[in-house]
Amino acid sequence: MSQEMKYIPTPHIEAEMGEIAKTVLMPGDPLRAKYIADNFLQDVVQFNRVRNMFGFTGTYKGKKVSVMGSGMGMPSIGIYSYELFKYYGVDTIIRVGSCGAYSNDLKVFDTVIVRAAYSDSTYAKVQSGYEDQLIFPSQKINGIIEQVASEQSIEVKEININSSDVFYVENSDELVARMLDMKIKAVEMEAFALFANSNLLGKNSACILTVSDSFTSGEATTAEQRENAFTNMMKLGLETAFKL
Numbered sequence: 001m002s003q004e005m006k007y008i009p010t011p012h013i014e015a016e017m018g019e020i021a022k023t024v025l026m027p028g029d030p031l032r033a034k035y036i037a038d039n040f041l042q043d044v045v046q047f048n049r050v051r052n053m054f055g056f057t058g059t060y061k062g063k064k065v066s067v068m069g070s071g072m073g074m075p076s077i078g079i080y081s082y083e084l085f086k087y088y089g090v091d092t093i094i095r096v097g098s099c100g101a102y103s104n105d106l107k108v109f110d111t112v113i114v115r116a117a118y119s120d121s122t123y124a125k126v127q128s129g130y131e132d133q134l135i136f137p138s139q140k141i142n143g144i145i146e147q148v149a150s151e152q153s154i155e156v157k158e159i160n161i162n163s164s165d166v167f168y169v170e171n172s173d174e175l176v177a178r179m180l181d182m183k184i185k186a187v188e189m190e191a192f193a194l195f196a197n198s199n200l201l202g203k204n205s206a207c208i209l210t211v212s213d214s215f216t217s218g219e220a221t222t223a224e225q226r227e228n229a230f231t232n233m234m235k236l237g238l239e240t241a242f243k244l
Contacts, residue, residue: 032226045058063242074190085197
């Protein structure tokens with residue numbers, strides 16, 4: 001029995017080995033994971049219900065693909081992505097999430113690819129001694145996403161983002177100004193930890209985001225739209241998984 005086999009099921013995922021695909025799409029919202037499974041995958045089997053963090057495996061154009069929620073924030077995606085990479089043999093995780101725009105050249109429903117994630121978080125420092133505040137996804141996967149976007153005629157913007165530990169920020173105007181000075185155009189709460197885990201474990205990761213709200217215009221999407229209307233992002237993730 002391998003070392004990994006001894007640790008599954010893990011404390012947070014009840015699947016057995018082989019029930020999860022090599023590539024996993026990971027939205028924050030478990031209901032978005034269910035939406036993707038229900039609307040885009042065939043022959044779907046649910047592999048996780050623990051804490052209602054739903055996970056599903058099915059096929060997309062005949063290719064085995066899994067989709068699983070990550071929850072909100074770096075501690076949550078840190079746990080789930082680490083267990084998937086370390087114990088379930090997952091090679092690639094593509095986060096498909098939402099972000100808030102700092103920059104006025106990003107509009108609600110725009111699709112973005114994360115070039116790099118900045119964070120004030122101590123996640124990677126505590127976990128593995130990584131001291132830098134900037135961390136990068138897999139360039140190979142980003143390249144495939146860009147290729148798919150071109151083939152599918154989906155407009156994407158490649159940007160740097162802030163992975164924040166805090167959703168409600170006092171003096172947010174000062175924060176936005178500081179981020180824009182650093183050429184950081186949007187904020188979310190998970191990518192930095194995902195990239196830290198994939199880099200640490202020698203795996204692949206990427207992050208595709210849809211702009212859900214704007215600090216500059218005040219526009220915002222509804223909870224229902226965030227669950228099921230970000231279809232360009234979902235399609236990019238699935239088509240990329242198909243090519244892996």
